[in-house]
Structures are given as structure tokens and as C-alpha cells.
Amino acid sequence: xxxxxxxxxxxxxxxxxxxxxxxxxxxxxxxxxxxxxxxxxxxxxxxxxxxxxxxxxxxxxxxxxxxxxxxxxxxxxxxxxxxxxxxxxxxxxxxxxxxxxxxxxxxxxxxxxxxxxxxxxxxxxxxxxxxxxxxxxxxxxxxxxxxxxxxxxxxxxxxxxxxxxxxxxxxxxxxxxxxxxxxxxxxxxxxxxxxxxxxxxxxxxxxxxxxxxxxxxxxxxxxxxxxxxxxxxxxxxxxxxxxxxxxxxxxxxxxxxxxxxxxx
Amino acid sequence: xxxxxxxxxxxxxxxxxxxxxxxxxxxxxxxxxxxxxxxxxxxxxxxxxxxxxxxxxxxxxxxxxxxxxxxxxxxxxxxxxxxxxxxxxxxxxxxxxxxxxxxxxxxxxxxxxxxxxxxxxxxxxxxxxxxxxxxxxxxxxxxxxxxxxxxxxxxxxxxxxxxxxxxxxxxxxxxxxxxxxxxxxxxxxxxxxxxxxxxxxxxxxxxxxxxxxxxxxxxxxxxxxxxxxxxxxxxxxxxxxxxxxxxxxxxxxxxxxxxxxxxxxxxxxxxxxxxxxxxxxxxxxxxxxxxxxxxxxxxxxxxxxxxxxxxxxxx
Numbered sequence: 001x002x003x004x005x006x007x008x009x010x011x012x013x014x015x016x017x018x019x020x021x022x023x024x025x026x027x028x029x030x031x032x033x034x035x036x037x038x039x040x041x042x043x044x045x046x047x048x049x050x051x052x053x054x055x056x057x058x059x060x061x062x063x064x065x066x067x068x069x070x071x072x073x074x075x076x077x078x079x080x081x082x083x084x085x086x087x088x089x090x091x092x093x094x095x096x097x098x099x100x101x102x103x104x105x106x107x108x109x110x111x112x113x114x115x116x117x118x119x120x121x122x123x124x125x126x127x128x129x130x131x132x133x134x135x136x137x138x139x140x141x142x143x144x145x146x147x148x149x150x151x152x153x154x155x156x157x158x159x160x161x162x163x164x165x166x167x168x169x170x171x172x173x174x175x176x177x178x179x180x181x182x183x184x185x186x187x188x189x190x191x192x193x194x195x196x197x198x199x200x201x202x203x204x205x206x207x208x209x210x211x212x213x214x215x216x217x218x219x220x221x222x223x224x225x226x227x228x229x230x231x232x233x234x235x236x237x238x239x240x241x242x243x244x245x246x247x248x249x250x251x252x253x254x255x256x257x258x259x260x261x262x263x264x
Numbered sequence: 265x266x267x268x269x270x271x272x273x274x275x276x277x278x279x280x281x282x283x284x285x286x287x288x289x290x291x292x293x294x295x296x297x298x299x300x301x302x303x304x305x306x307x308x309x310x311x312x313x314x315x316x317x318x319x320x321x322x323x324x325x326x327x328x329x330x331x332x333x334x335x336x337x338x339x340x341x342x343x344x345x346x347x348x349x350x351x352x353x354x355x356x357x358x359x360x361x362x363x364x365x366x367x368x369x370x371x372x373x374x375x376x377x378x379x380x381x382x383x384x385x386x387x388x389x390x391x392x393x394x395x396x397x398x399x400x401x402x403x404x405x406x407x408x409x410x411x412x413x414x415x416x417x418x419x420x421x422x423x424x425x426x427x428x429x430x431x432x433x434x435x436x437x438x439x440x441x442x443x444x445x446x447x448x449x450x451x452x453x454x455x456x457x458x459x460x461x462x463x464x465x466x467x468x469x470x471x472x473x474x475x476x477x478x479x480x481x482x483x484x485x486x487x488x489x490x491x492x493x494x495x496x497x498x499x500x501x502x503x504x505x506x507x508x509x510x511x512x513x514x515x516x517x518x519x520x521x522x523x524x525x526x527x528x529x530x531x532x533x534x535x536x537x538x539x540x541x542x543x544x545x546x547x548x549x550x551x552x553x554x555x556x557x558x559x560x561x562x563x564x565x566x567x568x569x570x571x572x573x574x575x576x577x578x579x
Contacts, residue, residue, distance in 0.1 A: 009369070016352075016363050023354055099350035105316050106344035107367035107415075108336050263316055264277075 013109055013117020014124075016100070021125070032129040035078065036071075036136040043197070044070050044140060060199060064228060071142035072227040073196035075133050075151060076158045076219035079126050083159030084187050086122045087166040088179050094118070095171065095261055102262070111259045119164060119251065126159035127152060137227065145229025154226065157243045158219025162187075164250025171257035195220045218242045265328065267292045267419060267450055268313060272322030275308045282308040284474035285322060290419075290452055295445050298454040299461045299565070300471035301573055306454035307347060309471075310423045313452060315339050327418065340368065343412030347423040347454075349404050353397040357388055357407055360396060365414040375414070382410040386440060402433025409440065420444065422453040426460060438463055458566035472573040482565050489571050490563040491527050493543035498535040498556045507536045509553040525549070539567070 021028070048066035051057050061069045094101035104114045130152030137143050170179075193203065193211055200211040211217045218239040225231040266289040275283040283305040290296040298306040311317035312324060315335035324331055326338045351360050358379050365375040383389045386406035396404065405425065412420055425441070426434040441464055445451060455461050461468050462482045470478040470485070478485055499506045507529060514525045526540035540546050543560035550558055 012367050012369060015366050019359060019363050020352070020354060098352065099346075099348060100352065102346065103350040103352075103364070104367060106314055106339065106342075106346065107364065108340045108369075109367050110336055263318065 010113045010116035010120060013104060013113050014120050016104070017118060017121035018124075021121070028125075029128075029132065032132040033136065036074065036133045039074050039078075040067065040071055040136065040140045040142065043074075044142065060202070062199075062230060064230070067140065067142045068144060068228055069224070070197065071137045071140065072148075072151060072223035073220045075130060075137065075155045075227070076216055076223045077191050077194075077196045078133055079130050079155035079159035079219065080162050080187065080216050081191065082129055083122060083126050083163035084166055084183065086125055087163035088170055088182070089176065091118070091167045091170040092173060092176055092179075096175075101258075105262045111262050112255060114262070115167075115251070115254055115258045119160070119167070119254075122163050123156055123160050126163075127156040130155040130159075134227075143227050145227060147225075147229055147232065148227040151223040151226040154222040154240070154243075155219060157240070157247065158215055158222070161215035161219070161243045161246035161250065164247050164254055166250075168250055168253035168257045171254060171261050190214045190216045215243055215246050266290060266325075268296075268324075268326050268452065270322065270324045273309070273312065273319055273324055274321035275305070275312060275317065276320040281474050283312070286469075286471070286474075286476045288469055288476065288479070290450065292418075292450055293448050294466045295441075295451040295453065295464050297461045297465035297468035298452075298471055299456065299458070299465075299468050299569060300454075301456060303473075304471040304573075305474040306471055307423055310421055310452070310454055314342060314344050314421050340415070341418045343415060343417030343420045345405075345408050345412045345420065345422040345425055347427065349408050351396045351404060351407060351411070354395065356393050356395060357399070358383065358392040360407060361411055361414050364411045368415040370415065378414055378416075382413055385413075385443075386410040387436070400433070402429050402436060405429060405433070405437060406440065409437070413444075417449075419450045419452060422451060424454055424456070426455075426457065434460075458564055458569055462565050470569060470572050477572050478568070485565060485568045486563050488568075490567040491539040492541045492563060493539075494561055494563050494567060495526070495538040495540055495543050495546050496535050496559045496561065497538065497550065497553075498558070499554070500556050501554065503531055503533065503536060506553060506555060507531045510536055510538065513549060513553060539563070 044067035048070065051066040057066070058064070101114050105111070109117075133155070134143070134148060134152050138148075193207060194200065194214045194217040195211060196216070200208045200217065203211065222236055222239045225236055268288075268290040270286060270288050272285045272287065273283060274281065274285050286305075286309065288296075298309060300306050308317065312319050312331065313326065315326070315331040315338050318332050327341060329338050331338055352363070355363065361379045361382060362375050365378065370378075379392075380389075383392050386409060388403060388407060388410070391399065391403065396407065399407065409422075409425070422441070426437050429437065438460070441451065445464075451464075453464065465482060467481050468479070468485070469476045478489060480488065497506065497510065511529055514529070525542065525546055526538040528539040530537040530539070538546060547558055547560060
């Protein structure tokens with residue numbers, strides 16, 4: 001008797017990632033707590049006390065304290081960093097070192113189930129870490145609007161706007177040789193120059209315009225508006241659309257490169 | 265109807281032809297082997313059967329279905345033991361079975377009972393809650409076999425199931441595969457071990473450079489491509505000198521009178537192989553030729569294999 005046909009679902013692939021997460025959720029949650037505490041204490045309070053003492057700085061920061069300005073930016077930047085981590089080594093590992101994807105491909109799961117399963121898990125990780133981040137922000141008194149509860153979702157979208165094209169690229173790689181170059185010279189500059197630590201208007205015009213193109217700038221604008229309640233306007237819909245478009249393009253590209261790698 | 269059938273099956277990677285128009289059929293309940301040196305196209309063929317690689321040419325039907333259109337449906341009914349273990353080393357032994365069963369959407373309660381049965385079957389019950397990482401190679405391979413069985417597949421695909429295992433571990437794996445065969449599980453395996461093919465396969469094909477060069481049961485292949493026995497004659501002296509002496513022996517009127525003494529002479533660096541149907545009679549005549557030692561053995565698939573695919577190294 002043939003067993004009933006399985007309806008393949010990305011959900012079944014997500015279960016695998018959740019099972020591995022259950023193995024190390026404590027460590028990962030602890031990191032999610034500590035990293036914002038360190039950043040907010042050092043930069044928000046330490047550096048922030050100098051910035052706030054500077055006459056006129058409040059005007060440049062849109063009338064915000066430095067901590068209030070910085071914290072939502074870090075929320076988006078942190079989501080980006082985590083998403084990039086999750087979409088580099090674990091993705092290459094799925095093809096090459098642990099061959100998790102290959103094991104899945106031998107089962108009824110299809111390429112798109114494997115891909116969407118992993119992306120869903122990445123989104124879950126980044127969302128969870130972002131909510132923890134928001135909790136720490138609140139504890140530091142860096143949240144001033146109830147809309148802030150939506151900020152972690154936007155941070156996660158910002159993360160996935162990085163994770164999906166990154167995974168698409170990683171799936172074409174034979175080894176991890178270019179990963180640190182990518183992190184150091186693509187991701188790190190975005191972390192530093194996309195309005196997390198200061199408004200991009202402080203930059204030379206050329207750099208400012210480049211910053212507008214980076215997904216993280218859009219993520220920062222969203223998170224900052226939601227967590228401070230200032231600057232909530234239709235502009236936010238534009239930022240949101242930009243991130244969603246990038247996620248869709250990244251997913252399509254990843255679909256292509258995953259299929260090529262899995263079924264070559 | 266055959267469970268698996270291929271006509272002119274071809275796989276090309278760029279300009280390279282890995283599988284070059286092969287035909288074969290696998291019947292329900294049999295153990296079918298692809299025997300061949302590295303690079304013969306065995307794994308590429310297995311990947312096509314496993315529906316993770318589309319054929320470039322020819323036709324392939326698995327359980328009556330076309331893998332390029334119904335791959336998902338076919339994979340639901342296959343169990344795959346890949347050449348390279350891809351167990352999750354951070355999960356426990358039981359979790360590996362559980363999570364793999366979930367890919368088939370099998371319910372938790374069913375997976376619990378099947379996991380217990382399968383761990384018992386592959387003798388890993390005591391290790392159920394241990395991590396996979398510290399397990400021996402043989403245990404990991406057994407676990408991979410158990411994992412492939414979690415969905416109670418109709419066909420088990422085994423790509424070099426015992427490569428890299430020590431002799432004890434190999435025998436345990438063979439014994440398990442034998443038990444599965446008795447239960448009627450169809451198995452398709454690749455191997456470059458002759459003893460493995462002889463032990464396990466009802467029928468096999470010998471592949472070389474993407475083509476099938478011979479097909480039959482192990483016994484048939486030996487009968488067709490080798491002799492009943494092989495006499496191995498060793499010498500301290502010059503192998504060529506001894507080989508010439510042995511050839512003259514075979515051509516002597518005395519030997520010719522008692523029909524052909526041997527079919528083929530093969531020179532190796534330290535010995536000469538005589539392929540013969542009359543091992544003992546040949547040995548009796550050897551006194552005339554200077555040699556160090558002599559051994560009469562049954563012909564094996566290895567002789568067939570080397571005869572068909574040659575002794576030169578394929579890389």
C-alpha cells in the first residue's frame with residue numbers, strides 16, 4: 001500500500017531549525033540581552049552624556065536625547081548583523097559542512113520548502129532578538145511611544161532584506177573565503193554610515209545619497225519613528241515597501257541559486 | 265512492471281558525460297547493484313533515481329512516475345542513504361530520526377514508536393539520547409540507514425553503504441541489509457567493493473566511464489567474464505620469465521591434448537594469474553616451472569571487474 005502523498009510544506013523544514021534552536025536557545029537569548037545592554041550603556045549613556053551636553057546637538061538629532069536617537073538605530077543595525085550571521089555560515093554549512101539541505105532534498109521537501117523553511121527560521125530568530133532588544137531599550141528608558149512594539153517587526157524586515165540576498169550569494173560559494181571581506185567591507189560600513197550613530201545629513205552629500213540606498217537606513221528610519229513617535233508619516237510606507245521589495249528580490253535570487261546548488 | 269526502469273539514461277555536466285545512455289530495470293524485492301570504479305557514473309545515476317538531479321537525456325520511470333515531474337511524490341516513497349553522512353551531529357540519535365520523519369509529515373506518535381523499533385533494528389537503542397558526533401563511523405552509518413527507513417520506503421537507495429567502515433562494522437551493515445532484503449525491501453546500491461556486491465546483490469551492472477559494460481547475477485558474471493578458478497603463482501625471480509614458462513606449459517602438446525589448461529595469463533609485479541577451469545590439474549603440472557608458492561582460489565567478482573574495467577587507476 002502506497003502511503004498518502006505528503007503535502008510538502010516549508011513548515012516541516014522550519015521544525016528542523018527550531019529543534020536545533022532548542023539546543024542552544026539559552027546562549028543565544030543571553031547574547032540577545034547582553035549585546036544591547038553593552039551598546040546602550042557604552043554609547044547611549046557614556047557617549048550620549050557628552051553629545052547631550054553639546055549645545056545645539058538636540059536640534060541635529062531631531063530634538064531627541066542621544067540615547068533615544070541611538071537605541072532604535074542600533075535595533076535595526078543589530079537585526080542586520082544577526083541576519084547576516086544567520087545567512088552566511090549556516091547556509092554554506094547546509095550545502096557543504098553539515099549537508100542539512102542535502103538531507104532535506106532527499107525527502108519529499110522541495111527546494112522552495114527548504115529555502116522558505118530556513119528563511120522563516122531566520123526571521124523568527126531576528127524578530128525574537130529584536131523584541132529582546134526592545135525590552136532592553138525600554139529598561140534604559142529609551143522608548144517613548146507605544147508604536148515601539150512594531151519596531152522589532154521592522155527591524156526583522158530590515159534583517160531579512162539582508163539575509164535573503166546574502167543567502168542567495170552564499171549558495172553560489174564553494175567556500176567561506178569571501179565572508180569576512182563581505183562583513184568587513186560591505187556590512188560594517190553600512191553599520192557605521194547609515195544613520196545609526198548620527199543623522200546621515202552630517203555626511204558629505206555623496207555619502208548621504210549612498211546611505212539612502214542601503215536597506216539599513218530605511219530600517220533605522222522606521223525603527224526610530226516608531227520608538228520615538230516622532231516623524232510617523234507616509235514616508236514610513238515607502239521605507240517598508242523598499243525593504244519588502246528587497247526581501248522579494250532576495251528570495252527570488254535565492255530560489256535560483258538554491259535550486260542550482262541542490263539539484264546540480 | 266519494473267519498479268525502476270531506465271532507457272538511454274544520460275547525465276551531462278557541461279561538456280562532461282557522467283552517465284552515457286544506460287538501460288536497466290530494477291524489479292520489486294530485489295537488491296540491485298551498480299558496481300564500478302570511482303568516476304564510473306554510479307553516484308550520478310543514484311542522484312537521478314533519488315530525484316535530486318534531472319536526467320539530461322533518455323527516460324527514467326520510478327514506480328511508474330517521471331522523476332522530473334513527480335519528484336516529490338517519488339521521494340515520499342524512497343529512503344536514501346547518501347555516500348557522505350549528513351546526520352545532524354548536534355542533535356541526539358533519536359532526534360535525528362524524529363526530525364527526518366517530520367520531513368515526510370509523519371505524526372509524532374507514529375514517529376515515537378518507529379524510532380524505538382528502528383533504533384532496536386540498528387542496535388543503537390542505548391545511544392538514543394546521545395549526541396551523534398561521538399558515534400563511530402559504523403554507528404553513524406547504521407543511524408543513516410535507520411533514518412532512511414523512517415518513512416517505510418518501498419525502495420532503499422544506498423550510495424556506497426560501507427565505504428570507510430572497518431570490517432566488523434561492514435559485516436554488521438551487511439547483516440542488517442540482508443534482513444531488510446528478507447523483509448522484501450527493494451534495494452539499489454552502488455559499491456566498488458566486489459565482496460559487497462557478491463554478498464548483497466541479486467543482480468548488478470558493472471559501470472565504466474558512464475556506460476554499462478556487463479549485467480547479470482554475481483554468479484553469471486563470473487561464469488561469463490572469468491573462469492571457475494584462478495591460480496596465483498608467485499616467484500622470487502623474474503615474473504616475465506616465469507610467465508613465459510607458464511605460457512609454454514599451456515601450449516605443450518600434453519596440455520593441449522587434455523583440452524585447454526587455462527584461458528588467460530595475467531602478469532602482476534610479484535605473481536602471475538592463470539584463469540582456469542581446472543585449477544588442481546594445472547597445479548599438478550607446475551612442477552616443471554620454477555616458482556615460490558601457488559594458490560588456487562575461486563574466481564570472484566573482482567576478477568570480472570578488473571577484467572572488464574582494467575587495472576589502470578581511474579581518477
